[in-house]
Amino acid sequence: MATEATMAVRAGRGVRGIGGFVVVTALTFLGLLAITFFIGRVVPIDPVLSVVGDRATQAQYDAARIAMGLDRPMVVQFFDYVWSVMQGDLGKSISTNRPVADDLLRVFPATLEMATLGIFIGVVLGVPAGVWAATRRGEWVDQVMRVFALLGYSVPAFWLGLVGLAIFYAGLGWVAGPGRLDIFYEGLVPARTNVMLIDAALAGDWDVFWNALSHLVLPASILGFFSLAFIARMTRSFMLDQLGQEFITTARVKGVPEWRVIWVHGFKPIRVPLITVIGLSYAALLEGSVMIETVFSWPGIGNYLTTALLNADMNAVLGATLVIGSVFILINKISDVLYRVLDPRSK
Amino acid sequence: MSTRDWLLDDSPATLTQANLGRAWRMMSALMRNPLAVAGLLIILLLLATALFAPWIAPESPVGQNLQARLLPPSAEHWMGTDELGRDIFSRVVYGSRITLMIVALVAVISAPLGLIIGAVAGYFGGWVDRILMGLTDVFLSLPKLILALAFVAALGPGIENAIIAIAITAWPAYARIARAETLTFRNAEYIQAVRLVGGSHTRIITRHVLPLCTSSMIVRVTLDMAGIILTAAGLGFLGLGAQPPLPEWGAMISRGRTFILDQWWVATMPGFAIILVSLGFCFLGDGLRDVLDPKQGGEK
Numbered sequence: 274m275a276t277e278a279t280m281a282v283r284a285g286r287g288v289r290g291i292g293g294f295v296v297v298t299a300l301t302f303l304g305l306l307a308i309t310f311f312i313g314r315v316v317p318i319d320p321v322l323s324v325v326g327d328r329a330t331q332a333q334y335d336a337a338r339i340a341m342g343l344d345r346p347m348v349v350q351f352f353d354y355v356w357s358v359m360q361g362d363l364g365k366s367i368s369t370n371r372p373v374a375d376d377l378l379r380v381f382p383a384t385l386e387m388a389t390l391g392i393f394i395g396v397v398l399g400v401p402a403g404v405w406a407a408t409r410r411g412e413w414v415d416q417v418m419r420v421f422a423l424l425g426y427s428v429p430a431f432w433l434g435l436v437g438l439a440i441f442y443a444g445l446g447w448v449a450g451p452g453r454l455d456i457f458y459e460g461l462v463p464a465r466t467n468v469m470l471i472d473a474a475l476a477g478d479w480d481v482f483w484n485a486l487s488h489l490v491l492p493a494s495i496l497g498f499f500s501l502a503f504i505a506r507m508t509r510s511f512m513l514d515q516l517g518q519e520f521i522t523t524a525r526v527k528g529v530p531e532w533r534v535i536w537v538h539g540f541k542p543i544r545v546p547l548i549t550v551i552g553l554s555y556a557a558l559l560e561g562s563v564m565i566e567t568v569f570s571w572p573g574i575g576n577y578l579t580t581a582l583l584n585a586d587m588n589a590v591l592g593a594t595l596v597i598g599s600v601f602i603l604i605n606k607i608s609d610v611l612y613r614v615l616d617p618r619s620k
Numbered sequence: 621m622s623t624r625d626w627l628l629d630d631s632p633a634t635l636t637q638a639n640l641g642r643a644w645r646m647m648s649a650l651m652r653n654p655l656a657v658a659g660l661l662i663i664l665l666l667l668a669t670a671l672f673a674p675w676i677a678p679e680s681p682v683g684q685n686l687q688a689r690l691l692p693p694s695a696e697h698w699m700g701t702d703e704l705g706r707d708i709f710s711r712v713v714y715g716s717r718i719t720l721m722i723v724a725l726v727a728v729i730s731a732p733l734g735l736i737i738g739a740v741a742g743y744f745g746g747w748v749d750r751i752l753m754g755l756t757d758v759f760l761s762l763p764k765l766i767l768a769l770a771f772v773a774a775l776g777p778g779i780e781n782a783i784i785a786i787a788i789t790a791w792p793a794y795a796r797i798a799r800a801e802t803l804t805f806r807n808a809e810y811i812q813a814v815r816l817v818g819g820s821h822t823r824i825i826t827r828h829v830l831p832l833c834t835s836s837m838i839v840r841v842t843l844d845m846a847g848i849i850l851t852a853a854g855l856g857f858l859g860l861g862a863q864p865p866l867p868e869w870g871a872m873i874s875r876g877r878t879f880i881l882d883q884w885w886v887a888t889m890p891g892f893a894i895i896l897v898s899l900g901f902c903f904l905g906d907g908l909r910d911v912l913d914p915k916q917g918g919e920k
Binding site: 557564590601605 | 754755757758759761762763764765766767769770771772773774846847850853854857858859860870873876877880881884887888891894895898899902903906
């Protein structure tokens with residue numbers, strides 16, 4: 274009976290945990306909407322002008338003012354804005370003359386493709402590098418990793434992109450240049466998912482696949498470098514915490530092989546916190562891709578955002594901000610929940 | 621009694637002596653960390669460069685010389701020349717002033733803002749705390765660069781607006797720290813004592829709460845400097861920050877983008893300056909954290 278009571282309490286706590294999660298996430302989204310609303314309607318001296326552009330006639334201006342509902346109270350405007358965003362209406366872009374939501378849907382897969390390959394590189398290289406540095410604490414490997422990690426915080430992404438282009442594309446010719454495909458490969462495969470590698474593989478056109486990969490590998494590696502720096506540093510510090518514990522000494526005394534001590538006894542407990550770190554760096558990659566995409570003319574959401582910025586296309590800017598912000602929040606919250614679900618101590 | 625003994629005296633006679641002694645101890649702890657010393661030297665170099673730019677730079681940062689366009693690095697032009705024949709080294713030297721101004725202004729705006737919001741939230745607790753921290757959390761859960769981009773887009777391009785936008789995105793981290801610090805000593809006896817003597821809330825917060833938050837704040841601001849420099853350079857690169865002909869490093873890289881395949885030095889050289897200064901702040905921040913705030917030091 275006591276167990277039943279505890280079970281009930283536990284279940285209640287679980288429900289409250291999930292309910293709390295939903296409420297907090299919803300409030301955060303509302304906060305994000307408030308910020309984009311504030312940026313779009315309050316910060317500009319004349320929000321109408323920032324939407325129609327300064328070449329609009331007086332009639333267009335007045336029509337836009339009424340259409341935007343700027344004559345109504347601010348609170349009504351805000352709830353109206355929240356309502357339309359919830360229905361997927363982000364307004365119209367003045368540069369492409371299409372709904373912003375459609376544009377974003379079209380460009381997002383390109384960003385996803387690059388960021389996913391980037392995080393893959395970061396995890397595959399960063400985790401072993403961090404573990405290695407932890408087992409060789411204070412030695413040259415550790416020092417090199419430390420400088421490498423600090424460089425990850427100090428090198429501008431766009432600069433590294435340009436230098437990468439100069440060395441690997443212009444200098445050595447190992448990779449293809451900016452863009453997603455060479456011009457004569459464009460339009461050869463049907464766009465099913467808009468993820469070029471998958472589309473090419475589905476169509477069985479391996480020439481296009483290899484061309485797409487050679488365009489993708491440099492920007493993705495540069496993105497990967499930044500997550501590698503962060504992941505390796507965090508892995509190292511988690512690992513050091515574990516390796517200092519008594520059960521590690523016990524395992525060694527019992528004669529467990531060193532690789533087993535490190536990868537089974539040491540590494541197993543840090544998998545859960547690592548998930549959070551990887552989630553955070555994945556979200557950070559989406560942010561970092563803005564700069565990288567601009568340098569590599571990569572037709573993703575970052576490039577869309579910066580083009581819109583230069584054209585003062587406010588609907589597009591706010592739409593892209595909203596989408597990147599939402600993905601950011603979602604990844605953060607999901608890795609938070611995963612941590613709680615997977616960590617046995619929180620039960 | 622030597623000066624050193626006077627500084628390290630266990631029972632200082634005056635407040636000044638105690639403060640100086642503490643500063644001396646921190647300095648000597650910092651000096652034992654080679655990376656922190658390197659960071660400090662880099663930042664001193666930045667300060668000196670910014671201060672003495674007219675004497676260090678061989679040429680004017682804006683003077684054009686179309687006969688000397690796009691020259692590679694040489695003894696005369698250490699970093700080469702750009703597309704208008706301007707000496708890149710001179711522009712990088714003058715650019716240090718802009719970088720310094722940006723980081724200083726962002727720190728001056730966002731650190732006190734975060735400090736006050738965090739301290740007020742932590743000190744009063746309850747609804748004030750919930751509202752202020754809710755706001756902070758929303759800002760913290762958003763990508764900084766994107767938020768700064770959107771703000772600049774609304775405010776219009778320019779260096780002042782870039783500074784405002786970066787400051788708006790930088791304060792929440794400081795508010796979190798200030799709140800956490802305040803919570804640890806909110807109910808301490810000396811705070812109660814001030815309250816009993818009749819000290820007002822304003823007096824308690826400004827005279828007794830804020831000073832205790834400053835050390836962790838200094839660490840965090842120093843560590844954040846690299847990020848601020850990168851964001852500012854990124855805004856400059858996108859054409860949203862400092863406008864030409866200002867020699868801002870990010871904007872210079874952006875100009876050199878067109879020539880990256882043939883005249884690599886135009887875009888590359890200002891990047892080295894950014895990396896050097898950012899690394900300097902990272903090194904110093906790491907060292908300061910070990911000295912001022914050993915409890916959260918990541919290095920073991």
